[in-house]
Amino acid sequence: MKTMTNEEFAKAVLGVGNPQKPFKPKATYIPAGDCIEFVWSPDDYRAHRIDGLVTVYYSRKTNLVVGGLIKGVRAFCRKMLEKCPGFRVSIEVKPVKLEYIFLAQLWTEPRRPNDETITKTYEELISAAARQKVDVDIGDVCQTAS
């Protein structure tokens, strides 16, 4: 493995970027972080952690949700398969629809004082994920989590 200086790294990253290519909504499983990053708008964003599972990205232009991060996918699958074995049906068909993950979290998470805001955000995530038809290839992460 080659070690790069800051300059070499910057050049390499700038070289792979292609902002001229039309943007496509996309969800990516990042194995190193055991997380799923999803983005459905090219807008620049700031992040906000809404709970232990999801960090949401808000557009700097519109303040709407434009993406986010689902953390600890393996642990989430394990928890879901223990609590709701039927969840397996939703993750067996690949790629996995992103809205299934949000729905599962919303249905099983205990209520908290600031639930209304969190629930609204989940509703927004579910609706946008379905509208944008965003799914994610998580390989066998959920199968090996059980």
Add this chain to the structure above:
Amino acid sequence: MTVTYSYEKVMASAGRSQGQIQEAACIVPMILQQPKAVFLGLMRDADEPRQEREEGWLCYSGVPALAYNEDGSSKSAWPGEVFLVFVNREKVVYNWYWYQCDPDDPGLPEGHATRFRERVL
């Protein structure tokens, strides 16, 4: 310190705005080399197994000298925000983003006291 970068994360960022590509190329290394704080252990909810993302998982926090507009032009850092960079125990950088700062300490992320196990820098 030598780190590697998640290929999936870099490629995901590459399809976005020129500003986000510049963030990956320039701001991430800047924060890793000159953080204001480093936190150990990414906490999850109370009913979650904690060990998985605690030991060796780090979050670097700092305020870079600049930020980028969508077209890739530079500007001053976003006011009231910090830039966070996440590194797993194998020293793989797997995510980064701007986040609201702690109102009492502008170099730290809001909620840091409950979000991380401990501050190591």
